[in-house]
Amino acid sequence: MTGRAERLAPALSTGAFRIAASAVAVFLLVAAVLAVLLIRDAGDAVSEDVMASIEAETQRIAQSYASGGRDGVRLAVEQYAASPGHGLYLLTTRDGGKLAGNLATRPQDLVAGKRGGVFSFKPQGSGDAAGAVRQGVALRVALGDDLVAYIGRDIETQRQRLGRMRLVLLVALAALVLAGLAGGYAVSRHVLRRVEEVNATARSIMGGDMSRRIVVTGGDDEIDRLALNLNRMLDRIEMLMQGLREVSDNIAHDLKTPLNRLRNRAEAALRDPAGEGACRDGLERTIEEADDLIKTFNALLLIARLEAGALEGTTEDVDVATIVGDVAELYQPVAEEAGLSFDVVMYGPVSADVNPHLISQAVANLIDNAIKYSSAARTGPGPGPGDGEGGPSETGGVRVEVERAGNGIVVTVADSGPGIAAEDRERALKRFVRLERSRSRPGTGLGLSLVAAVARLHGGSLRLEDNAPGLRVVFTLPGASPHAKTPRLQH
Amino acid sequence: MRVLVIEDDKETAGYLQKSLKESGHWAEVTGDGETGLALAKEGGFDVLIVDRMLPELDGLTVVKRLRADGDATPVLFLSALGEVDDRVKGLRAGGDDYLTKPYAYTELLARVEALARRKAPEEQVTRYVVDDLVLDRLSHRVTRAGEPIVLQPREYRLLEYLMRHAGQVVTRTMLLENVWDYHFDPQTNVIDVHVSRLRGKIDKGFDKPLLHTVRGAGYMVRDGQG
Numbered sequence: 059m060t061g062r063a064e065r066l067a068p069a070l071s072t073g074a075f076r077i078a079a080s081a082v083a084v085f086l087l088v089a090a091v092l093a094v095l096l097i098r099d100a101g102d103a104v105s106e107d108v109m110a111s112i113e114a115e116t117q118r119i120a121q122s123y124a125s126g127g128r129d130g131v132r133l134a135v136e137q138y139a140a141s142p143g144h145g146l147y148l149l150t151t152r153d154g155g156k157l158a159g160n161l162a163t164r165p166q167d168l169v170a171g172k173r174g175g176v177f178s179f180k181p182q183g184s185g186d187a188a189g190a191v192r193q194g195v196a197l198r199v200a201l202g203d204d205l206v207a208y209i210g211r212d213i214e215t216q217r218q219r220l221g222r223m224r225l226v227l228l229v230a231l232a233a234l235v236l237a238g239l240a241g242g243y244a245v246s247r248h249v250l251r252r253v254e255e256v257n258a259t260a261r262s263i264m265g266g267d268m269s270r271r272i273v274v275t276g277g278d279d280e281i282d283r284l285a286l287n288l289n290r291m292l293d294r295i296e297m298l299m300q301g302l303r304e305v306s307d308n309i310a311h312d313l314k315t316p317l318n319r320l321r322n323r324a325e326a327a328l329r330d331p332a333g334e335g336a337c338r339d340g341l342e343r344t345i346e347e348a349d350d351l352i353k354t355f356n357a358l359l360l361i362a363r364l365e366a367g368a369l370e371g372t373t374e375d376v377d378v379a380t381i382v383g384d385v386a387e388l389y390q391p392v393a394e395e396a397g398l399s400f401d402v403v404m405y406g407p408v409s410a411d412v413n414p415h416l417i418s419q420a421v422a423n424l425i426d427n428a429i430k431y432s433s434a435a436r437t438g439p440g441p442g443p444g445d446g447e448g449g450p451s452e453t454g455g456v457r458v459e460v461e462r463a464g465n466g467i468v469v470t471v472a473d474s475g476p477g478i479a480a481e482d483r484e485r486a487l488k489r490f491v492r493l494e495r496s497r498s499r500p501g502t503g504l505g506l507s508l509v510a511a512v513a514r515l516h517g518g519s520l521r522l523e524d525n526a527p528g529l530r531v532v533f534t535l536p537g538a539s540p541h542a543k544t545p546r547l548q549h
Numbered sequence: 550m551r552v553l554v555i556e557d558d559k560e561t562a563g564y565l566q567k568s569l570k571e572s573g574h575w576a577e578v579t580g581d582g583e584t585g586l587a588l589a590k591e592g593g594f595d596v597l598i599v600d601r602m603l604p605e606l607d608g609l610t611v612v613k614r615l616r617a618d619g620d621a622t623p624v625l626f627l628s629a630l631g632e633v634d635d636r637v638k639g640l641r642a643g644g645d646d647y648l649t650k651p652y653a654y655t656e657l658l659a660r661v662e663a664l665a666r667r668k669a670p671e672e673q674v675t676r677y678v679v680d681d682l683v684l685d686r687l688s689h690r691v692t693r694a695g696e697p698i699v700l701q702p703r704e705y706r707l708l709e710y711l712m713r714h715a716g717q718v719v720t721r722t723m724l725l726e727n728v729w730d731y732h733f734d735p736q737t738n739v740i741d742v743h744v745s746r747l748r749g750k751i752d753k754g755f756d757k758p759l760l761h762t763v764r765g766a767g768y769m770v771r772d773g774q775g
């Protein structure tokens with residue numbers, strides 16, 4: 059019993075159950091009022107009809123006394139009593155002696171004082187109904203000085219019908235209460251179970267299992283939506299935590315090495331037996347090394363911040379084509395100096411709500427890569443005679459394109475350098491990843507990670523493709539109003 | 550040149566004081582905002598170097614109060630916060646330039662010297678002249694020894710900036726920020742390429758070069774040998 063009570067208790071104390079219970083209570087009140095009105099009304103209707111016909115008969119009997127005297131009224135009462143129906147009649151002398159009628163005795167209540175009312179009687183004669191007390195309603199009328207007539211109706215059937223109606227209503231009300239409470243209980247049990255699932259998931263996440271997610275039943279009810287939102291929040295938190303972990307890993311692995319190199323260099327400069335000149339040289343190189351380290355640090359910090367951050371308040375409605383064009387203009391002489399052709403193709407103004415500084419920096423990184431790696435290819439092995447498929451690469455070039463595609467904006471930076479093998483493309487976007495053959499060029503391996511972070515922050519994407527030959531980087535931004543809407547997960 | 554350094558890190562402040570002295574300037578140092586504000590209000594400084602993060606009264610507030618007082622002494626903000634919007638906040642508070650830590654001393658010196666020079670209202674100068682190189686800001690025409698030189702719009706702005714700061718070192722970052730309005734590191738030697746193109750147009754064929762490279766620091770336009 060206590061076990062059951064314990065199981066019951068939490069469900070009964072949920073908000074859902076409380077709401078259900080109060081709804082049942084209100085409903086019940088309305089139903090009860092309706093029932094009472096109904097019963098009263100039905101009872102009244104019966105009595106009024108009956109009373110009217112009794113009244114009419116009384117009138118007629120009084121008339122027959124007036125016209126026929128004692129015998130006339132006796133005849134009339136006997137006639138009435140003999141006719142089938144619910145009529146009840148009794149004609150007595152002043153002191154109660156029965157003269158005619160189908161009632162055995164005078165209605166007790168009506169003998170004294172009252173002119174009419176309800177009374178109990180035993181029907182006359184034999185028959186199955188004999189013996190049972192029935193209820194009637196009657197009026198008393200004095201006829202002359204020595205006669206009294208009682209004219210009434212048997213209302214037992216109506217009374218019983220009314221009783222049954224009352225019973226049915228009562229049972230219905232009781233059923234209503236039970237069903238309401240049971241429904242409320244079931245709902246709150248269900249809610250409680252779902253909430254408990256959420257709680258259990260939260261507990262195990264707090265226990266350290268960040269990968270746990272709340273079960274979504276797919277019913278698309280409010281709890282499902284809550285679960286979806288919580289899950290999305292958890293995804294975001296997990297992403298942020300992972301970002302933080304990655305940064306600390308990066309600091310541990312990728313920054314310690316150059317830091318150590320820096321230290322070694324300073325130490326070597328200090329110990330250099332060649333004297334002050336060599337020491338100066340060493341120190342200068344140390345400073346260069348420190349500068350590189352600072353650059354790396356800044357890039358890493360910026361990426362981390364972009365991955366954790368939101369764009370809110372830093373965006374402007376600008377023409378992306380202009381931004382890209384300006385960056386291209388900055389790099390154009392560099393490309394030309396490197397002997398690369400440099401084409402910029404814009405398909406009209408394409409405005410979007412973006413952070414212009416970040417877009418500039420991202421595009422600069424892409425153009426920098428394109429120039430850096432394709433000019434490396436040119437000064438590298440050199441164009442061998444009949445070097446196969448590398449057709450147009452003998453005049454290597456960089457091509458920058460901006461166009462609107464559907465609802466979005468696509469910025470493409472393509473070169474005809476060595477490209478990136480399909481299997482390395484995903485890896486190249488990771489932090490500090492520099493592919494084997496480009497180690498000879500300066501760089502930190504953070505450039506593409508930054509571009510990817512900028513794209514993601516804007517709700518866009520970054521894709522590396524084969525430009526046959528060379529690399530084509532496709533940087534996509536959502537158009538008109540990006541990042542404002544997070545996709546609604548409603549099926 | 551008299552410089553007030555408001556910087557709470559003693560080591561940095563001391564290093565700045567010493568270095569500025571070596572560069573021929575006079576520097577006063579204080580570690581907190583209140584004193585800094587009081588000293589600045591007394592006046593007599595050509596440039597203020599203000600750290601953004603200070604105990605008690607922070608750098609932004611110091612400069613805001615100073616500007617509210619109508620004091621227009623040029624301010625260089627130093628900050629570890631380097632995001633574009635941090636920079637914008639600094640400039641909005643009344644700063645004239647913004648340098649992110651860590652920085653090279655040459656960078657700081659170049660900026661401080663540029664700021665000290667900026668006191669003159671720039672808009673009223675209509676012509677820059679360095680030796681026989683003339684840049685007319687009204688007609689946007691450039692001539693050297695009377696011969697017109699055709700420049701691209703960006704080249705024109707580059708030369709304009711260099712000539713405004715004639716006789717001063719201008720760093721690559723300063724050019725990137727002021728001529729292109731970019732606040733990131735472009736990784737390659739983009740600025741060098743642009744400067745050498747400009748040099749090709751204004752110095753080529755003349756005996757006397759005017760656009761000089763200052764080793765380890767940047768560029769300078771001036772007459773006389775480098």
Ligand SMILES: Nc1ncnc2c1ncn2[C@@H]1O[C@H](COP(=O)(O)OP(=O)(O)OP(=O)(O)O)[C@@H](O)[C@H]1O
Pocket residue numbers: 423427428431432473475476477478486487491492493494496500501502503504505506507529736
């Ligand atoms: N256009 C390209 N052609 C060929 N390889 C490329 C190209 N762009 C990037 N890569 C490869 O991807 C790697 C990662 O590029 P990323 O821009 O992230 O770093 P990085 O250029 O080495 O250094 P940073 O950009 O930080 O100076 C490069 O090291 C290079 O191996």
Ligand SMILES: [Mg+2]
Pocket residue numbers: 423426427501504505506
């Ligand atoms: Mg790169």
